[in-house]
Amino acid sequence: MSSPCGPEHAAVGDVGTALMMVDSRLKSIYDRNQQNDAEQRALNDQLIASMGPGDADDVLDGACTLIYMFMQWLRRAYEEHDKDVIECVVPNLVGTMRVMTRSIRPETIPTMTGLLVAAALDLSPNLWRKQYGYWTKEEMNPLEATAFLLAEHINRITDDRDFATRIITDALTRVDEG
Incomplete structure (x- = not known):
């Protein structure tokens, strides 16, 4: 049975701009160049x-x-390694968010955790969240941080600083060609 929160019902949105923001943050963290970071911001x-x-x-x-x-x-x-993504990724990201006290307010962490679990269960994070009302201003930094932390996690496990960005740009290219 199809869920009203299924990804087929969700707006894709401006993935290019969102990816640019995440990629910009990744590069500023990897390069550790304070001047570059200020310029990117x-x-x-x-x-x-x-x-x-x-x-x-x-x-x-x-x-x-x-x-x-x-x-x-x-x-x-x-799954290729017989592991569960929720068990392996969510606690790691939640722990990281808990120490990011300047960017992420503690009360937003359950919502970001819900987004991760919804996506892992093949539900649209955005539609899942909208069940509870419109996004709040306080959730914007945590949302960006969640996307960034996932990208960084992918880059770390693949040992490739550009892997997460590349999988998205490759998917966008395939859509444009199709």
Whole structure:
């Protein structure tokens, strides 16, 4: 039976912009260049400031699509080793979010955990979240951090700093060609 929260019912959103924001954050962390980090933040802030309400919603949907795609990739990768993605990924990410006290408020962690579990169970993170009302301002940084942490987790297990970005850009290229 199809769920109303199934990914086939979800808006894909602006995956390209969401990926650019995650990739920008990954590069700033990997490069540890403070000047580059400040420049990247300024560019991201400028991009966000130029968006209208519809654009912001599209990027939000895009971030949820990234979370879904990353969790689907991780689910398949862990299943190949007879492991459960929820058991292997969720506690790690929750523990990391708990120490990110400047970016992630503790009360947002259960929602981000729910997004991860929804995606692992083949549900749309965005549709799952919208059951409980519209997104709050306090959830925006944690949402971006969740997508970033998933990408970083994928990069770490593949030992390739660009792997997570590449799997998404490859998928987007296939869609554009199809």
